[in-house]
Amino acid sequence: MEFKKNPKLELKKNSTLYFMIGLTAILLLAYLAMEWKTYYPAFDNDFASLNPDKELIEEAPITFQKLPPPPPPKIQTPPVIEVVDDEEDIIETVIESNEPDQDTEVMDVEDVDFIPEDIPSEVSFIVVEDVPVFPGCENEKTKEGKRACFQEMMQKHIRRNFKYPENAVDMSLQGKVFTQFTIQKDGSIGEVKMRGPHKILEAEAARILSKLPKMTPGKQRGTPVKVPFSIPIVFQLQ
Structure with missing residues (x-):
């Protein structure tokens, strides 16, 4: 006897349908799992709204x-009103003008006291009216010419008397010495000041300035005054 398969009982007949139904169910379950939401129980206190800085401020007690x-009010005494009779004659005071006119007497010039001019004892080289005159600059007529000649003669004097100290050469000392001196009211040189990188260079700069000749002093409003002057001396090894 030969066995035959019943087509109604074939398992592979609706396999595609079963696969689609299963796949749809799995997708539905996955969707429900992802969309499932849980909530934490609510608390009465909202911690996010607390402000420790404001909560810890101690309020001052009301005292x-x-x-x-208040002081008693001051009672002002009313002014005393003096009643003048109509028959009394009142003398009016005439205010005379004190401005000068053609009848005013003029003071003599000899009787006028003049205040002497306040001339400083020391004036800068830049603002002094008559600059000091270096020997050899007497022929300059203008102030600018005398100033330029003074500075040029100073440079010549430094170059002519300049001598590099041997100790400075051995020690390789070099630099700039800032010097300042004052041309006194009699034309002499005084109040020498200097600042440099080493005492040896300062001593050489002082020696150069000590050989400056006597000059014609500077004048302010025709009066001799002291005039300070500054110039740097450069020491540089070749």
């Missing part, structure tokens, strides 16, 4: 202070 009573 009541007893103020002193």
Whole structure:
């Protein structure tokens, strides 16, 4: 006897349908799992709204202070009104003008006291009216020419008397020495000041300035004054 398969009982007949139904169910379950939401139980206190800085501020207690009573009001005495009789003559005071006119007497010039001019004892080289005159600059007529000649003669004097100290050469000392001196009211040189990188260079700069000749002093409003002058001396090894 030969066995035959019943087509109604074939398992592979609706396999595609079963596969689609299963796949749809799995997708539905996955969707429900992803969309499932849970909520934490709610608390009465909202911690996010707390502000520790404001909560920890201590409020000052309200105190009541007893103020002193106000001072009593001052009673002003009313002014005394003096009643003048109509028959009394009142003398009016005439205010005379004190401005000068053609009848005013003029003071003599000899009787006028003049205040002497306040001339400083020391004036800068830049602002002094008559600059000091270096020997050899007497022929310059203008102030600018005398100033330029003074500076040029100073440079020549430094170059002519300049001598590099041997100790400075051995020690390789070099630099700039800032010097300042004052041309006194009699034309002599004084109040020598200097600042440099080493005492040896300062001593050489002082020696150069000590050989400056006597000059014609500077004048302010025709009066001799002291005039300070500054110039740097450069020491440089070749």
